[in-house]
Amino acid sequence: MRIVVALGGNALLMRGEHADASVQLHHVEAAARALAPLAAEHELVVCHGNGPQIGLLALESEADPSLSRPYPLDTLGAETQGMIGYWLAQSLRNAGVRKPVLAVVTQTVVDASDPAFAAPTKFIGPIYDRVQAARLSEQNGWTVAADGSHWRRVVPSPEPLRLVEQDSIEQLVRGGTIVVCAGGGGAPVVDDGRLHGVEAVVDKDLTSAELAIALNADRLLLLTDVPAVMTDFGMPDAVPLRRLELAELEELTFPAGSMGPKIEACRRFVKATGAVAAIGALTEAGAILEGSAGTTVC
Numbered sequence: 001m002r003i004v005v006a007l008g009g010n011a012l013l014m015r016g017e018h019a020d021a022s023v024q025l026h027h028v029e030a031a032a033r034a035l036a037p038l039a040a041e042h043e044l045v046v047c048h049g050n051g052p053q054i055g056l057l058a059l060e061s062e063a064d065p066s067l068s069r070p071y072p073l074d075t076l077g078a079e080t081q082g083m084i085g086y087w088l089a090q091s092l093r094n095a096g097v098r099k100p101v102l103a104v105v106t107q108t109v110v111d112a113s114d115p116a117f118a119a120p121t122k123f124i125g126p127i128y129d130r131v132q133a134a135r136l137s138e139q140n141g142w143t144v145a146a147d148g149s150h151w152r153r154v155v156p157s158p159e160p161l162r163l164v165e166q167d168s169i170e171q172l173v174r175g176g177t178i179v180v181c182a183g184g185g186g187a188p189v190v191d192d193g194r195l196h197g198v199e200a201v202v203d204k205d206l207t208s209a210e211l212a213i214a215l216n217a218d219r220l221l222l223l224t225d226v227p228a229v230m231t232d233f234g235m236p237d238a239v240p241l242r243r244l245e246l247a248e249l250e251e252l253t254f255p256a257g258s259m260g261p262k263i264e265a266c267r268r269f270v271k272a273t274g275a276v277a278a279i280g281a282l283t284e285a286g287a288i289l290e291g292s293a294g295t296t297v298c
Helices: 021-041 051-063 073-094 130-140 166-174 204-214 259-273 282-290
Strands: 002-007 043-048 101-103 107-109 122-128 143-147 150-155 178-180 187-191 195-197 219-224 229-231 239-241 276-281 295-297
Touching (some): 002 021, 002 204, 021 043, 021 073, 021 282, 043 073, 043 166, 043 204, 051 073, 051 122, 051 150, 073 101, 073 178, 073 187, 122 130, 122 143, 166 204, 204 259, 219 259, 259 295
Parallel strands (some): 043 178, 101 178, 107 187, 219 276
Antiparallel strands (some): 122 150, 143 150, 187 195
């Protein structure tokens, strides 16, 4: 099978953890061990989130007194692709993957007039309490929003239209290469006759769905830090939803900044291809592919 896997940024850096390289590399190595059996048996494309990582780089850039202005988000997104892609490619090899592994810095074309630029929803960076978030919003001109019981910075997240490197990724996969790409949804660019970056972070789940459709993938797996889609997530009576059909998705609502994009990505992929998508914990990747864990969307 041809499988597109999207790894959540929070699965590579858990909430509340220090963003040290060693901490993140530990999680990346665990991700590689979980993915190695899939890589051995299937064509595999690995995408990844970058919310915590790009937020960290943005904080560092804003605090750097040697800069006249902070680095733009598209450039920071490309930086995170290089960093996490390097970790993933190296860790997959160390986990026993014998196929070629290549990390590709990817550009994602968006529409400059996308209404998302006026309504930020994409969480990036660390968590704060309400007072800290309000202070940082005032100090840095950020938009902040509640993320569960915490607060985080939110930035524009326009719709992905296509990947600039899509044809190259197809050729690599067809040739037997495990490709790490579309990190953080890809660096957002506008194509108006020439490519140029824009201040945003594209949702990696929606980009992964678009890529999976373009590659005619057999499966789309969205792997994160929760075991399944839940009703009343975070509440004592939360119940995992093991199977969802397209018609059911129309009757359910999910948070726009977290599970919502995953559900929408699954919906788009299943509707376009008739194939199966799934959401679940990274540590259960094999079982999720088999349908014995996580949430299957069909």
